[in-house]
Amino acid sequence: MSKSDHLATILNLITEKGSVSVSYLSKYLKVSESTVRRYLNELSNMGLIIRVHGGAMALKENKVSYEPMFEVKASLMLSEKRKIAEKAVEMIDEGDTIILDSGTTTYQIAKEINRKINRKITVISVDVKVAEELGSNPNIETITIGGKVRPGYFSIFGEYAVFMLKEFQAEKVFLSADAVHPDKGITNSSVEEVFIKKQLIDCGRKVILVADHTKFGKIALAKVCDMDTIDMIITGKDLDESFIEILNNKGKELILV
Numbered sequence: 001m002s003k004s005d006h007l008a009t010i011l012n013l014i015t016e017k018g019s020v021s022v023s024y025l026s027k028y029l030k031v032s033e034s035t036v037r038r039y040l041n042e043l044s045n046m047g048l049i050i051r052v053h054g055g056a057m058a059l060k061e062n063k064v065s066y067e068p069m070f071e072v073k074a075s076l077m078l079s080e081k082r083k084i085a086e087k088a089v090e091m092i093d094e095g096d097t098i099i100l101d102s103g104t105t106t107y108q109i110a111k112e113i114n115r116k117i118n119r120k121i122t123v124i125s126v127d128v129k130v131a132e133e134l135g136s137n138p139n140i141e142t143i144t145i146g147g148k149v150r151p152g153y154f155s156i157f158g159e160y161a162v163f164m165l166k167e168f169q170a171e172k173v174f175l176s177a178d179a180v181h182p183d184k185g186i187t188n189s190s191v192e193e194v195f196i197k198k199q200l201i202d203c204g205r206k207v208i209l210v211a212d213h214t215k216f217g218k219i220a221l222a223k224v225c226d227m228d229t230i231d232m233i234i235t236g237k238d239l240d241e242s243f244i245e246i247l248n249n250k251g252k253e254l255i256l257v
Contacts, residue, residue, distance in 0.1 A: 010036075010039055052068075122142075145161045162195055
């Protein structure tokens with residue numbers, strides 16, 4: 001495949017998926033990551049894509065089906081995600097069984113658990129990256145749900161995953177979201193993940209939404225749940241005042257970090 005073919009393929013993939021990571025493109029095109037970076041820089045210089053750490057994003061990034069791949073999302077709002085993770089870990093008690101949803105915010109919670117928790121807890125994971133982060137910690141019993149893995153996103157989904165989750169109960173579920181709207185509720189870009197999220201909610205005695213403030217006011221493809229289903233929200237202190245007022249009026253326990 002020629003260089004021009006590579007550039008066209010990359011542009012088509014970014015347009016189709018909304019974003020791609022360098023590692024994904026490297027495997028897809030069977031070229032080195034340094035070659036991919038050069039291609040992405042060229043497309044960015046031509047004004048055809050948006051170059052971000054770890055990959056690239058489409059210019060039309062506000063479409064409801066848009067969802068960046070893991071390595072791209074991991075670099076977005078990282079400082080806020082770490083603060084959310086710190087607050088979330090403070091809520092985990094010794095002996096707790098918790099469920100961590102898939103995503104880059106819950107991945108930061110997993111990293112914070114590894115750094116801070118030296119007491120026995122059980123973590124149920126629906127994310128390959130989360131399970132990998134926790135798997136070497138002797139204080140944590142890590143249970144990974146079986147099923148299919150979304151390439152480039154590392155979340156676990158499918159009928160078997162839903163079936164397995166039905167067997168579990170947890171003190172706390174840390175739920176992630178692609179979009180949060182006061183009227184439309186929690187929505188997600190991936191239909192496959194929605195069935196997992198719905199089951200996570202059913203498994204938890206307390207459902208805690210962990211999402212950075214940029215997710216608020218948006219609506220994604222498929223509905224997960226209404227806001228009434230959420231017991232607590234942890235998000236960034238830059239959340240718009242109008243949303244703070246709406247959530248307070250709804251009686252939501254809101255923590256800003």
